[in-house]
Amino acid sequence: MSQGKERLVVFVATPLEEPYVERIRAVAPDRLEVIAEPDLWPPLLYVADHKGEPSFRRNAEQEARWRRHLARAEVLWDFAPKDADGKGGMALAPKVRWVQTTSSGVGQLVKDLGFQDSDLLVTNARGVHAGPLAEFVFMALLAHVKRLAHLRREQAVRHWERYCGDELEGRTLAVIGAGQVGARVARVGRAFGMRVVGSTRDARPERAAALGLDALYPPDRLHAMLGEADAVVLSAPHTPETENLVDAAAFAAMKDGAVFVNIGRGQSVDEGAMVEALRRGKLAFAALDVFAQEPLPADSPLWAMENVLICPHSASTVHAENGRITDIFCHNLRCYLDGRPDAMRNILDKRRMY
DSSP: OOOOOOEEEEESOOOOOOHHHHHHTTOOTTTEEOOOOOOGGGSSSTTTOSSOOOTTOOOOHHHHHHHHHHHSSSEEESSSOOOOSOBGGGGOTTTEEEEOOOOSOHHHHHHHOOOSSSEEEEOOTTTHHHHHHHHHHHHOOOOOOHHHHHHHHHHHHHOOOOOOOSSEEEEEEEEOOOSSSHHHHHHHHHHHHHHHEEHHHHHOOHHHHHTSSSSOGGGGGGHHHHHHTTTEOOOOOOOOOTTTOOOOHHHSSSSSEEEEESSSSSGOOHHHHHHHHHHHSSSSEEEEESSSSOOOOTTTTTGGOOOOOEEOOOOTTTTHHHHHHHHHHHHHHHHTTTTTTGGGBBBBTTTTTT
């Protein structure tokens, strides 16, 4: 932790609105030097964009400032991105001891950057995206059971003919990954009168009760759970254990006509097997926010499938996102300055990758 009277240098490495920067400074004005210079960041493509315009280039003077700030920083808001030529990044920040990320699923990134076995403290945005992601799940499920696509087609041709839709109540919802996102999905499912089950490493009955689930299944009983489900939601992080977790055998274990929603990571799904399941009607519908390759290639068959909803990894992004991450960061800054690391929120277990 920072010692003595020297101020702790915090560098905001990715775009952040000025009101949130000021909130960070206000945590301890006499103990913090918060560096946030918008001209060093790429222009935003949308609200709460943490990457910005990919073609952005800093000029020579800007690059010198960028490197100078990274060289001084002990704390970063987000991992320092590499430049457009794939150079720089965290290699320019030798003094950094803690990074507050703006994403939840950063375990694979930490591994890829070579920090998995390091002493670097990483805190993530766990919990921030639970609400928006749960809303996306139920937008998709309701659109399917209420036959939204049918209604839009009928409206387009001004055709009035009564029809029969369906409902969520009484159906079984299976959630793979029972973290904060999975727990929020489960809670909303219960509000709709669904039976909700889940799969996670800790499948004790008391854990199921704490999460409000009707049942929890350990990983070796995943297929048994899938066989009960009318709808399956994948919200697990990308780890070695979840790599290609939902494969051809998993899709085969599902009910005929099941719905699949992926708000976790694309690497956890065998996309070829999913496409085949959609073509055969094994899956009636899939709503996908994440993919094995992003952006999704133009030649992917998923684009043209009428029973697929594609979201460009944006289901979690809402106007309030940066404010909520700032709340976490400010809490953690107070703990860090006071030498109370155990009280910090959302510390990443770098070995487990979540």
